[in-house]
Amino acid sequence: MTTENTQRLDCNAHAERSYSAMHRLAATAAESAKQAGLESALLELVRIRASQINGCVFCIDIHSIDARTAGETEQRIYALSAWEEAPFFTERERAALEFTEAVTLVHDGHIPDDVFQRTQKVFGDEQLSHLLFVIVAINGYNRLAIAQRRVPGNYKPSA
Known part of the structure; x- marks a missing residue:
């Protein structure tokens, strides 16, 4: 791990087409998920949790800001890393957080059938498919x- 606060590579500058494709995937996944009935706040919780697991401070910063903008509380954002113990998650x-952990940690026993079935029961196949892409x-x-x-701290949410 490093404490260096300088970006060491800019993929957007050097692999613009690929970076643009990644951005389109994420934007399409988010838009489709919302159209399928997945709430913006839930999607931000999922993004924060995956980013916590992966240790991505840049994405934690962005999605914590976006979660607050979507109306999420500080209490729930702070408790997200211990969501199983917290009483204030629906x-x-x-189900979304458990599935997020299983997909993010896919190397650790793949996605257990019971986790998949619980998530599928709550979301159904269509919403589950969109959640998976997010x-x-x-x-x-x-x-x-x-x-x-990537260095965190400069993100400003769009209007």
Whole structure:
């Protein structure tokens, strides 16, 4: 790990088409998820949780700001890393967070059938499919940001 606060690579400058494709994937996944009935606040919780697991401070910063903008409380954002112990997450949020952890930690026993079935029961196939794409996109962004050593602290949410 490093404490260096300088970006070491700018993929957007050197691999603009690929970076643009990644951005389109994430934007399409988010837009489709919302159209399928997934709440903005829930999607931000998922993005923060995956970013916490992956250790991506750049994405934690962005999605914590976006979560607050979407009306999320400080209490719930702070408790997210211990969501299983916290009483203020809904069944729907718990299912999404459990699924997020299983997908993000896929190397650790794949996605257990019981986790998948619980999540599928809460969301149904359509919403679950959209949720999965949001999780895949944030995991991709986490890896890009970590590899580039993207520096947090300058993000301003769009209007």
